[in-house]
Amino acid sequence: MSNSKQAVPSTLPLLRDRIDSIDSQIQLLINERATCAQKVAEVKLADQGDDAVVFYRPEREAQVLRKVMERNEGPLGNEEMAKIFRQVMSSCLALEKPMRIAFLGPEGTFTQQAALKHFGKSIVSAPMAAIDEVFREVESGAANYGVVPVENSTEGVVNHTLDSFRDSRLKICGEVEERIHHHLLVSPNISAEDVTHIYSHQQSLAQCRAWLDRYWPHAERIAVSSNAEAARLAAEAGRSGRAIAAIAGEIACELYGLLKVSSNIEDRPDNTTRFLIVGNQEVPPSGKDKTSLLISAKNEPGALYRLLEAFERHGVDMTRLETRPSLMSRWGYIFYIDFVGHYLDEGCCAVIDELRERASEVKVLGSYPVAVL
Numbered sequence: 001m002s003n004s005k006q007a008v009p010s011t012l013p014l015l016r017d018r019i020d021s022i023d024s025q026i027q028l029l030i031n032e033r034a035t036c037a038q039k040v041a042e043v044k045l046a047d048q049g050d051d052a053v054v055f056y057r058p059e060r061e062a063q064v065l066r067k068v069m070e071r072n073e074g075p076l077g078n079e080e081m082a083k084i085f086r087q088v089m090s091s092c093l094a095l096e097k098p099m100r101i102a103f104l105g106p107e108g109t110f111t112q113q114a115a116l117k118h119f120g121k122s123i124v125s126a127p128m129a130a131i132d133e134v135f136r137e138v139e140s141g142a143a144n145y146g147v148v149p150v151e152n153s154t155e156g157v158v159n160h161t162l163d164s165f166r167d168s169r170l171k172i173c174g175e176v177e178e179r180i181h182h183h184l185l186v187s188p189n190i191s192a193e194d195v196t197h198i199y200s201h202q203q204s205l206a207q208c209r210a211w212l213d214r215y216w217p218h219a220e221r222i223a224v225s226s227n228a229e230a231a232r233l234a235a236e237a238g239r240s241g242r243a244i245a246a247i248a249g250e251i252a253c254e255l256y257g258l259l260k261v262s263s264n265i266e267d268r269p270d271n272t273t274r275f276l277i278v279g280n281q282e283v284p285p286s287g288k289d290k291t292s293l294l295i296s297a298k299n300e301p302g303a304l305y306r307l308l309e310a311f312e313r314h315g316v317d318m319t320r321l322e323t324r325p326s327l328m329s330r331w332g333y334i335f336y337i338d339f340v341g342h343y344l345d346e347g348c349c350a351v352i353d354e355l356r357e358r359a360s361e362v363k364v365l366g367s368y369p370v371a372v373l
């Protein structure tokens, strides 16, 4: 084993020898860990059987990554170290069973970026044209899990995602938050000075409006179906010598071989989107969880108050309340509520039991680990 107390060599060749020695130890340990993961898969198969076996364990992954961050002593930062272990676990899970993850496409969207952040890069990611198609792909078993956007700090909730839970039996198995950084991108053989049109999704054009007004006031802004589509169009135009630019993220930049003219051009530096992981499994407690509910309130005076009062009385911290038309009656509404804790926790269980008496419908969408990365 490497002894970190040894005197650190001072010459480049000796330092590189030391790095080679450490690398060989790391490589042995990673393969030892992967062998353990293979044994875990055998135990899971023996315990659960071929049809019911669930290899992906979100609660365990969250616990592993939290421990990594808690014991980290640097110089690498906690998040950087957790990302390394995220990929190690992704590779180990792929050894147990390769995961096919459906996401709101096309290739290059922030949702794909979020899927790779949450599951690591050893997955097969499948782009879907719409959010309900992501749900259907997972419900049919064609994908193991799905990743969909649920809210953005600038634009608010994604209604299509909330509405998809009304009729779906899928459970929320996790969440991931992605800082949304927009970049101005052009094809490598295009000069930025020649750009006359800037393509992006309407939301992204809106999120970069002040920057565009200041630095590119004369460029025409063209809204397209997604940032990834804008990046594809910029790459395609570049091949025929047409000077158009795209506003898109890192993954689209890499995917379509574009160059960054300007980075992080979003007007609000805290621009963040939260994504949900949906699947066919309930997740056991991880020690730091949240729960999402769908509730149909009775159409009577004080109905909403009585629902919310139960949380306060049981000391359960409600973190989100969204309203959507119920579609069951013209002015009926359903409520999406997030709260801190797992539905199996005593206080949360008591609240849910009371809600079932006070509401016309209570659907537990899932309890899942609070986002770690």
Ligand SMILES: O=C(O)C(=O)C[C@]1(C(=O)O)C=C[C@@H](O)C=C1
Binding pocket: 037, 040, 041, 055, 056, 057, 058, 060, 061, 064, 088, 089, 090, 092, 093, 096
């Ligand atoms: O502990 C398990 O259940 C494992 O399968 C091992 C492991 C890991 O690499 O740590 C891999 C995949 C799971 O999603 C969780 C953890």
